[in-house]
Amino acid sequence: GSTKDDESSSSASSNTSSSSNEANPDAEIKQGLKTVSIPKQLGNPYEEFEHSGVDEALKELGGSNSIKGPTDASASSQISIINAAVQQKPDAIIIAGNDPDAVAPALKQAAQRGVKVVGMDSDVAADARSVFVNQVTTQLVGENQVESIGKQIGYKGDIAILSATANATNQNAWIKVMKETLKKPKYKDMKLVKVAYGDDDDQKSFQEMQGLIQAYPNLKGVISPTTVGVAAAARYLSKSPQKGKVKLTGLGFPNQMRKFVKDGTVDEFQLWVPKDVGYLAGQAAAALASGRITGKEGEKFEAGRLGEYTIGADGEIVLGPLTTFSADNIDDFDF
Amino acid sequence: MPADTTATPPTTGAPARDAEPTATGGARLRAVLGRWEALLIGLLVLTAVFGQGISSEFLTGDSFTTGSLDLSEVALMALALTLVIVAAEIDLSVASVLALSSALMAELWNGGMPLELIMPICLAAGAACGAFNGLLVTRFGLPSLAVTIGTLALFRGLALVVIGDESVTDFPANYTDLAFGNFAGTFVPNTMVLFAILAVAFGVLLHATPFGRSIYAIGANEEAAYFTGLRVKRVKLILFTLSGLVAALAGIVITLRNSTAAANVGQGFELTAITAVLLGGVSIFGGRGTIAGVILALLLLGGIQKALLLSQSISSYWIQIVTGALLVGSVLGPNIARRVSEARRRGTSHTPEEGSTT
């Protein structure tokens, strides 16, 4: 109701402040750009991969990036980080939000002080950032994952989802798509019996997987769209009689899953290349800061080794489709 | 003063000259703690210097705004917690009450209830949680440490039950801006104004009312307090209820400040709040400590946090290490001082009793 109106109006103001001058595609990339990239939580390796990509991009462009993150994956501690970062007057902030709305006010303040804001991996409120680098569209993740498990179980039987925390933005969006996808005639014989939450905690995910197997005797497949969850699930399966009988797919690291692919617990799983997400975000941040782009739909920019990208609706930049890892290709990856 | 000299008829009410200023261990410790606030101020100055050295941005209104905003909820909860700990009890469940109040707020908001009605309900719920702790402690005589470890899990669990996997975000902007914004164009956040008001209220309550007097008496020697006709149980019940009430208030604040509600909000705040209270010179054994000390401790924590966040080189991991070290040091310091003075004049006992919990 009234809230939404307020926000859009205020966003209009912040947008104009950021996109006041027209984009100039051939503007030089400024030298010595300073950026701060803010992961959801320090010490989370996936995040580390991503943000090392940001570092790479800025080094390449003769700038520098510093990673500042909270020690717990909470919105409030991320806000402190943002505030502190802004005080250091960087050219741009690259953030993977813990909560789309909680961090928005702080980010808007940053924008008002001329700091460009790039969202990546998990989005923040659209009016609180100029562009959002999405590893892959929510739509694609949902569809690819359902297809992947469907393929493995012959599009027939009960399936379950082992997610992260109950209020993880990404996972919930993906699960929504999965549920819609399952409505398609192609998947009519597949039944989603349960969504379990492993809280991205190894032990908890392990227990949840074990619980699923026991609670649903004719479970055929499990989707775990979180790196922690899928690894824990695979570890449980690998030692359980259901090994090979219950199929498992999800989003996981080749390094964590290789073992289970080789021992036949897992046929295939999927993911994007995290480092590239960060790299692309870094490139986008530099382009923004140098005025090459302003975040309007249709603007194009050169993203180093990844080639040219075009900004889509709501300033979204999509890295690409999911990569599927299986026994055939897994050894080509190391992350 | 030596007992035997009192045999000579004493000059009525005349202060005796030979009163020895270091009597019981408690007294000596007290003497040290008397200077505690001064010590904290010293530390604050050090932090300021160190912080400015780290970044010219440190001593700015900006830093205060954002820095204090970050601590808003912890600061609020620390106030009520101070009273609880002075009364020689403890409440580990505050952060869970905060989460429950936040979850309740979101759920009722979704149910279409007006915020003006929701907030009192949340506060009432918080008070009820506190009273629940209080009743278990006073009527059933259970140790508050154990009780509140239990309710820490229980209340957060209930928060999960209430809000589940939803996360509500469409709170009215006029309220969220209030929680996020500054006071009348100053660099002082509104939440800090709220804190200041409560700080004064609790300060008066603890330091200038009969109720406050009984809190100290109960904390320092419950039995003597009981023998003096103080309503030991009732006072404790009230304190736990207050603690719950303030925690619920903090829950409302954080919900509006983040304009979002989720069951996992404020996890671990209880430890930060307790740290602030103990660092403020409040004895974990009760009977000692001031609101002023706790406020200084909060400033200190906030300052250090801000300084480390602003630094380019120092990793923010150090925040935890420094916090922990400060906490231990704040008690260790006085003890070592006491030991030294004890070593000089032979103490009454050489093997110290073990530091016991709570």
Added chain:
Amino acid sequence: MSEPIIALERAEKSYGAVRALRGGDIALRPGEVRALVGENGAGKSTLVKLLGGVVRLDTGTMRVDGEAVDFHSPTAARDAGIAVIYQEPTLFPDLSVAENVVMGFHPLGALRRIDRGAMRKEVKGLLDRLGVRLDPDRPVRGLSIADQQIVEIAKALSFDARVLIMDEPTAALSGNEVERLFNVVRALREEGAAVLFISHRIEEVFSICDTATVMRDGAVVHDARIADMTPDDMVRRMVGRELSALFPKQDAQVGEPVMKVHRLTREGVFFDVSFEVRAGEIVALAGLVGAGRSEVARAIFGIDKPDAGHVEVGGRTLPPGRPLAAMRAGIGFVPEDRRQQGLVMDLSIARNATMTRTGALARGGLIRSGAEDRLAKEWATRLQLKFHRLADPVGFLSGGNQQKVVLAKWLATEPKLLILDEPTRGIDVGTKSEVHRLMSELAGEGLAVLMISSELPEVLGMADRVLVMHEGRLTAEIARDDADEESVIRAATGQVQEAAA
């Protein structure tokens, strides 16, 4: 005369401001049972704690077999063959009787494991020797005080000590248990051990001891063979002056009953206690320690809930278990244990003295510390309190002055009835007489006083009426004129069964 096993010379010990011991000279010789007597607070227990290595000498020397030693831990004393029964219970409520006895010295079996069989046997033996049939495997929690005392004794006998020190071991024991303990003591004497025996019961001292050391105000004032002493001059030496001089009770005219106690009962503690106290009257509640006097007082004041009976003040019945109600009805209660129940040691003198009046001091709900100090100052002057600063922790004060603060705290409430439990325990003689003067003065002003005291002279000196309790029951009510040591002791030891008035 044989070489002392252990001896103290010019021992001094202070607890902060309190000089508990300022001239401790004592020697314990093999085959000797020595009495250590003195008023409450004379320094007996302090001396015991020195010998036990619990506290350390400030100055003076301690010798074992002539060698100067310094016990820096209880273990050191124990290794020197010194066994101590302390006045305060030192048992572990959660552990079994057997474990309490052998703690730290468990008999060990293979692999240095505790040999439970041997432990049980050993303890059983000890308990049999004491003639009690306590189950060694039962936890100490829930044992009666008497049984706990037995366990303490067994603990002390658990290793063959050359010196046995007993600080008021008989305080809670009944006649036959005392007799058995004495037999054990005699046996030890035959074996050539030295025994130090502390008791407030003169008759016990005379029945078991060979020699006696008398203490007063922290110093040893007399040391002689029992044979050369009479109970009277022992008491005189303890008190240091003629009794009459000590107790300046002036007669006040007795008024209306202020408080009536009706058939008050707390199961297992006291039974069917009824009496009344009148305005201007000092009623003493006498009896042996553990007779249940303090418990009656606690119940009257509402600290404990009685199981039956009730208390009337000014015609209105008090709600049970509500100290506040008792206070409002005009009762003041100076409890037995000053440190634990009477005062909050870490709080200032002013705070303690005004603790009962905070409500009245508040203006518009707020207390100005000025008002507090004024009230405290007023009472400090009235009671001639000796202090340094009103802001000092009350723990700085000497025992006697601490007691005055407790009195001030209650007198400030202008009570109709004042209950004094052991009002002069741990107080030096000078202050003691002050307290007594104060009591009779207040009685003169029409205050009703109920005084509990374990000191016969005090009882006889101060009371208009003496109520005597024995094992939780009122056994006698004796008017001032008929009250003498003999009549009171007889009632207190249950040798008479007069029905209580």
Added chain:
Amino acid sequence: MSAQAAAPPPAAEGARARRLTERVFRVRELGIIVAFLALVAVTGILEPRFLEAGSLRNLALNASIFAILAVGQTLVLVTRNVDLSVGSVLGLSAYFAGDLLSNHQGLPIPVVFLLGIALGAACGLFNGILVTWGQVPALVVTLGTLYMFRGLAFLWTNGTQVNAETLPDAFLNLGTDSVLGVPFLVLIALVVMLAVGQWLRDYRAGRELYAIGSNPEGARLAGVRSERRVLTAFVLAGALAGLGGVLFTARFGTVDATAGFGYELTVIAAAVVGGVAIFGGAGSVYGAAMGALLLGTITSSLIVLKVAAFWQQAAIGALLLLAIAFDRFVALRVEAALRRRSARRAG
């Protein structure tokens, strides 16, 4: 010390009280076992697969690390102290073990265990010294080190993670394999529990821990070297947390700085549910271990019973409250009974 009237006929009184207290004790130990069996039974009836060997094995497996930590916690609680830093210590040693194994391939596994345990013991020593020599309340010390050790873990890992990939299989198998159907982890937990249990029950040092917790001053008068004993308790608790850390790595393969985050409260909860008095002097490691098993089982069975995930935490909190309330209730009953008894005697 003034209280009871005269001495009772001890024999009778003693015997009766003994029977009573024995019954109480049995109730206490039974209580938790019954609760556990009931839970398993109910769940089993509603979902038979819950009772399959594999499933039960996993129950034990899930509980074993917590059981080890709970045993350590018991040592400290019994002395009237507490150790809030176990979770952080576990985190440190878990990463330490993982780091060692991935960077020094071929390092013999026992050595890794020893080093992990040593690291934990060092942390425990630090806690213990602050508590005994520093005379800082254990709650304060370990709250502080809870932060410090965790901070160190973050500094050290600096965002990196140890993956199962880089760990030798021999090591990982410890976390999952079984002998005669009993997982290694469970065996280790059992060994630890029995060893510590025996030590607490049959050795002087162990008994003195109870004495200290039951009456610190009394312990001093009885010549117990309290400082040394309490120090030992903390060191052992730390060492067990260290062991727990190594096992954590073996079990989960992936370790980062957040390993064991928030374990401390669960561990204390387990001990208290298991009947360890939070103010010292009473409780057994067997009870504590059972407590850990019960808490773990609740989580699992709630999942199996398809109870909304959101109820789990609330259920655990409620159970904890029930447990302490039950203990208190029993204690009061005993007290009252004893008083009535002496009443009948004297009256």
